[in-house]
Amino acid sequence: MARVFIISNRVAVPDPERGVHAGGLEVALKSTLKRHECVWLGWSGEVKPAGQTQTKTITTGGVTYIVTDLSEEDYEEYYNGFANRVLWPILHYRLDLAEFTRRDLSGYLRVNEHFAAELDKVLEPDDIVWVHDYHLVPLAKELRQRGRHNRIGFFLHIPMPPAEILTAMPNHEKLVPALLHYDLVGFQTDGDAQNFARYLATECGMPAHIPRRIGVHDRTMRIGTFPVGIETREFTRRAERAARSSFVREVRDSVAGALMLGVDRLDYSKGITLRLDAYERFLVANPNWHGEVTYAQITPRSRSSIHEYAQMEHEIDTAAGHINGTYGDLSWTPLRYTNKPYTRTALAGLYRAARVGIVTPLRDGMNLVAKEYVAAQDPANPGVLILSRFAGAAAEFGDALIVNPYDPEAVGSAIRRALEMPLDERIQRHGNLYRALLDSDIRFWGDRFLSSLTGYDMTSAALPASRPKAVVTPTTAPPSMRPATPTEPVAPALR
Numbered sequence: 001m002a003r004v005f006i007i008s009n010r011v012a013v014p015d016p017e018r019g020v021h022a023g024g025l026e027v028a029l030k031s032t033l034k035r036h037e038c039v040w041l042g043w044s045g046e047v048k049p050a051g052q053t054q055t056k057t058i059t060t061g062g063v064t065y066i067v068t069d070l071s072e073e074d075y076e077e078y079y080n081g082f083a084n085r086v087l088w089p090i091l092h093y094r095l096d097l098a099e100f101t102r103r104d105l106s107g108y109l110r111v112n113e114h115f116a117a118e119l120d121k122v123l124e125p126d127d128i129v130w131v132h133d134y135h136l137v138p139l140a141k142e143l144r145q146r147g148r149h150n151r152i153g154f155f156l157h158i159p160m161p162p163a164e165i166l167t168a169m170p171n172h173e174k175l176v177p178a179l180l181h182y183d184l185v186g187f188q189t190d191g192d193a194q195n196f197a198r199y200l201a202t203e204c205g206m207p208a209h210i211p212r213r214i215g216v217h218d219r220t221m222r223i224g225t226f227p228v229g230i231e232t233r234e235f236t237r238r239a240e241r242a243a244r245s246s247f248v249r250e251v252r253d254s255v256a257g258a259l260m261l262g263v264d265r266l267d268y269s270k271g272i273t274l275r276l277d278a279y280e281r282f283l284v285a286n287p288n289w290h291g292e293v294t295y296a297q298i299t300p301r302s303r304s305s306i307h308e309y310a311q312m313e314h315e316i317d318t319a320a321g322h323i324n325g326t327y328g329d330l331s332w333t334p335l336r337y338t339n340k341p342y343t344r345t346a347l348a349g350l351y352r353a354a355r356v357g358i359v360t361p362l363r364d365g366m367n368l369v370a371k372e373y374v375a376a377q378d379p380a381n382p383g384v385l386i387l388s389r390f391a392g393a394a395a396e397f398g399d400a401l402i403v404n405p406y407d408p409e410a411v412g413s414a415i416r417r418a419l420e421m422p423l424d425e426r427i428q429r430h431g432n433l434y435r436a437l438l439d440s441d442i443r444f445w446g447d448r449f450l451s452s453l454t455g456y457d458m459t460s461a462a463l464p465a466s467r468p469k470a471v472v473t474p475t476t477a478p479p480s481m482r483p484a485t486p487t488e489p490v491a492p493a494l495r
Contacts, residue, residue: 004038005123007129008136013067035447039064087134091160092161116142153184159363159392183220190395192225227392230368243353257293258419260293262296264359280322358386367392371393374433385397386418388405
């Protein structure tokens with residue numbers, strides 16, 4: 001029976017004794033892990049001296065996990081180096097923060113080769129491989145070089161910038177075209193998919209008007225859009241319960257006036273400093289709201305060992321202190337800022353209690369906080385979502401207050417509009433947003449991708465025993481640049 005191999009940078013094996021909370025990828029794949037026979041392979045999270053690393057296989061909850069350690073050198077070059085100092089900033093349009101070294105690129109390629117070698121030991125010809133995110137771009141190429149002809153799909157969870165930005169990355173021509181070795185490359189938005197197609201046109205000699213199906217040697221590589229969602233109705237029920245908890249009641253009772261909430265990991269892509277600037281401009285322009293609104297910003301630390309993150313944390317701390325020192329008094333603290341992480345249940349309750357949810361990243365693949373905020377609202381008295389136009393969620397959430405995060409005055413005006421929005425308008429906007437959530441519910445996401453990858457309807461509980469044959473496009477064009485034939489069947493869920 002065919003299996004689904006999920007490959008990601010990090011694998012968090014469930015541990016009931018330690019009560020480890022599910023990560024974002026695990027939440028996204030929850031339905032896939034339940035419905036299909038899955039093997040999840042990736043980094044164990046352990047960093048060990050060279051020669052002491054090992055690979056372990058663990059089976060729990062019906063899922064097989066294959067976890068492999070990284071050496072100290074691999075961790076520094078592959079993870080801290082190329083993945084987080086080159087690919088992360090460049091894919092988030094921040095060329096100014098990229099720090100390229102050939103040593104880090106070598107480490108990145110070496111770890112991808114190691115992952116491929118571990119996968120090659122256990123992969124059967126009919127197994128399906130689904131690779132996740134920017135850490136593992138070359139993985140399919142490594143598997144093809146080992147003679148593997150399995151169906152292999154790739155999904156990028158973060159943005160794909162235009163060719164003008166990608167080509168500024170040294171050695172981009174060795175890395176980005178490696179995606180052609182996948183059978184299906186998926187993105188969060190049509191804009192991301194179009195950026196990738198245009199890169200192929202300008203850098204790989206593809207036709208000027210790229211089809212979403214491209215012939216590559218004896219295969220057909222396809223490009224698709226698969227927006228990630230959340231488990232909408234389940235999250236709504238979670239928020240209803242959490243709002244009645246003592247924690248949420250205590251928070252709500254302790255703040256003055258309406259609550260505005262921001263929840264972001266500490267990262268320069270989230271635009272937190274500009275958001276604080278926007279809030280200050282709102283306070284300056286609207287003194288009548290002093291004492292009537294409290295902004296709570298929850299920002300757990302991440303990647304603290306990277307200099308840019310430590311510097312950003314200092315800037316945010318300074319801005320938060322300035323706002324409270326300038327505008328607050330003994331009876332009102334305009335801004336509550338914390339680096340403490342909270343459980344998903346606690347956040348669900350806080351979302352429901354917040355009159356305004358403010359999500360203004362400078363660039364985001366999707367941003368599930370925006371979707372969770374909408375799902376958490378009371379439909380009879382919903383809050384208002386302020387959303388950056390540069391978050392992937394903006395493509396689905398036209399009824400949010402869409403803002404340019406680089407324009408603090410406009411964001412400040414949106415805060416006032418959100419706070420003063422009439423109930424009937426709030427209800428109408430929320431209803432439209434909630435319907436958009438249901439359309440992209442995470443329960444269907446994995447099966448949509450796998451159906452497109454395999455050509456089978458993957459909504460059934462079991463995988464077919466054999467994979468469909470690759471489509472071969474006869475043509476006299478160079479093998480790496482052949483367009484797909486018009487008669488090729490269109491895979492479901494490609495848009």
